[in-house]
Amino acid sequence: MxxxxxxxxxxxxxxxxxxxxxxxxxxxxxxxxxxxxxxxxxxxxxxxxxxxxxxxxxxxxxxxxxxxxxxxxxxAAPRVGVPVSRREEGWPGGSEQSWQTVDCSIAPATEQLAAALNVPVGETVYTVRRVRLNQGQPVATESLHVPDSALAQLPEIRLSGTAGEAADQGRAVLRRLERLTVEGESRAVELGVAEAEQAALLQRPPGTPVLVVTSQYASGGRLAALAVATYRADTCRLTFGETGLVEVTPVPSAVRTAS
The missing domain is CATH 1.10.10.10 (Winged helix-like DNA-binding domain superfamily/Winged helix DNA-binding domain)
Incomplete structure (x- = not known):
């Protein structure tokens, strides 16, 4: 050689x-x-x-x-820890104290999303968008995708188009998920950039570096939800403890840049 x-x-x-x-x-x-x-x-x-x-x-x-x-x-100030774990925040991502529901949409699964959720192309998928706050400032956004087959007992959701009702309907999906028993989960982290929609929620310019945390949750012998969260890479770092849980630590708002 x-x-x-x-x-x-x-x-x-x-x-x-x-x-x-x-x-x-x-x-x-x-x-x-x-x-x-x-x-x-x-x-x-x-x-x-x-x-x-x-x-x-x-x-x-x-x-x-x-x-x-x-x-x-x-x-910049030293980072302050904000844990990312089902154990500490509940499934699939915490209470309204740390995450705020923005809206909920319903659409047929695209080929890419269907493959990720292991469902047929065209199956109805609920997508709940949320923002995670720290000291009142956005540090992450999340798109939580839930296939209709995972919510078989949930009454049909009709979106009115108003922001307030869309957020309420998103919370209804989350409440249904809370009743499910999690049989397994996995989490992956990679570096990415914020697209226009994510950047607007993070109050940062498009193209801002982000840490993409993709979580899969299994229940009833199937994939029940797929969460894709984007954390600001300019203010966050990820640490892995002995339990394998991920911890994200954002900079305090006092020294965080305004968009």
């Missing part, structure tokens, strides 16, 4: 500056403190403003800095 020669790739100037800035932030500035403006930082590190902006944008993307209009750029 032969060996390959690895070619060194020059480090971009903005990335090197990002590393230098990170060291300075960790050693010189406290949480919530405003760092010097771009002119001062450019002069201190001897770099062009364009390079500096790239480095600052990267650190904001990573959740290390936040920009506040009329104030400046601040050092």
């Amino acid at each position: 032969g060996t390959a020669q690895l070619t060194a790739v020059p480090e971009p100037k903005y990335w090197h500056l990002r590393t230098v800035l990170l060291r300075a932030i960790d050693s010189e500035f406290a949480t919530g403190e405003v760092i010097p403006n771009e002119r001062e930082l450019s002069a201190r590190f001897g770099v062009a403003r364009a390079t500096l902006r790239q480095a600052l944008d990267q650190l904001e993307l990573e959740g290390r800095l936040v920009r506040r209009r009329g104030i400046g750029t601040l050092v």
